[in-house]
Amino acid sequence: MPAPPSTPILFSFPSSAELCDALAEFVVKAQREAIEKKGRFSVAISGGSLPKQLNALISHPGVKWDKWQVFYADERVVPLDHPDSNHKLCTDELFSKVPIPKKNIHTIDPTLADDLEELSDAYEKELIHEFAQKDSARFPIFDLILLGVGPDGHTASLFPGHSLLTEEDRWVAYIEDSPKPPPKRVTLTYPVINHAARLAFVASGVGKADTLHSVLDEPERGLPASRVRPVYPGQLYWFVDEPAVSKVEFPRTPFKL
Numbered sequence: 001m002p003a004p005p006s007t008p009i010l011f012s013f014p015s016s017a018e019l020c021d022a023l024a025e026f027v028v029k030a031q032r033e034a035i036e037k038k039g040r041f042s043v044a045i046s047g048g049s050l051p052k053q054l055n056a057l058i059s060h061p062g063v064k065w066d067k068w069q070v071f072y073a074d075e076r077v078v079p080l081d082h083p084d085s086n087h088k089l090c091t092d093e094l095f096s097k098v099p100i101p102k103k104n105i106h107t108i109d110p111t112l113a114d115d116l117e118e119l120s121d122a123y124e125k126e127l128i129h130e131f132a133q134k135d136s137a138r139f140p141i142f143d144l145i146l147l148g149v150g151p152d153g154h155t156a157s158l159f160p161g162h163s164l165l166t167e168e169d170r171w172v173a174y175i176e177d178s179p180k181p182p183p184k185r186v187t188l189t190y191p192v193i194n195h196a197a198r199l200a201f202v203a204s205g206v207g208k209a210d211t212l213h214s215v216l217d218e219p220e221r222g223l224p225a226s227r228v229r230p231v232y233p234g235q236l237y238w239f240v241d242e243p244a245v246s247k248v249e250f251p252r253t254p255f256k257l
């Protein structure tokens with residue numbers, strides 16, 4: 001029988017600045033271990049409030065940017081320089097400030113925006129190219145996936161009550177009816193998310209308090225963020241500040257790398 005998913009580890013920090021510093025150390029450790037094992041680091045990044053919280057990586061001496069292979073956990077189907085684009089956000093907040101080779105950042109192809117099936121297939125092929133020759137597993141095993149959580153409990157572009165929550169085969173899927181604008185998006189699916197070696201949710205501010213209570217204390221409600229349950233030996237972490245978990249009973253773990 002497969003081992004059950006391990007319990008999430010919740011790290012809570014007094015301030016957003018301390019959260020960002022600890023998150024950077026965590027990412028660098030994941031990167032170091034991946035490079036030692038296979039010479040590269042595969043990471044999927046979300047948009048929203050997350051990219052700003054990666055700012056301590058900009059001046060971190062341990063980051064080997066040329067070893068990173070970056071994918072997006074989800075992307076809005078808009079031009080790559082559009083204000084709604086997760087790629088633009090990540091570029092503005094992080095990638096434009098560090099020496100990462102452009103070819104290591106895997107974006108969607110917005111010229112395929114009229115055919116989301118084709119666009120998501122093309123992005124899936126990018127993943128297959130990165131992972132298929134190296135891993136024999138049915139799903140890619142990201143070294144790290146960084147996720148955010150929206151007020152309705154959505155994560156990536158997996159929204160409450162949406163049919164994509166039960167997708168079991170595809171690596172990348174699309175939606176045309178996102179309740180949060182813009183409506184057209186692509187997203188990694190749960191099978192991909194849940195096969196990652198490490199996952200980290202990042203959330204800060206009192207505005208997330210009710211959502212985090214529902215996600216962490218009431219997983220039986222099945223909000224999209226609660227459905228992130230990595231397959232053994234994957235491990236899920238939460239990096240939050242105290243205001244964000246002010247209504248959460250789930251036990252905290254002292255931060256240790």
Ligand SMILES: O=C1O[C@H](COP(=O)(O)O)[C@@H](O)[C@H](O)[C@H]1O
Nearest residue numbers: 046047048049050148149150156
């Ligand atoms: O629409 C999105 O929202 C989520 C959550 O965003 P946040 O601003 O509440 O952190 C984000 O993780 C996702 O990548 C994005 O497309």
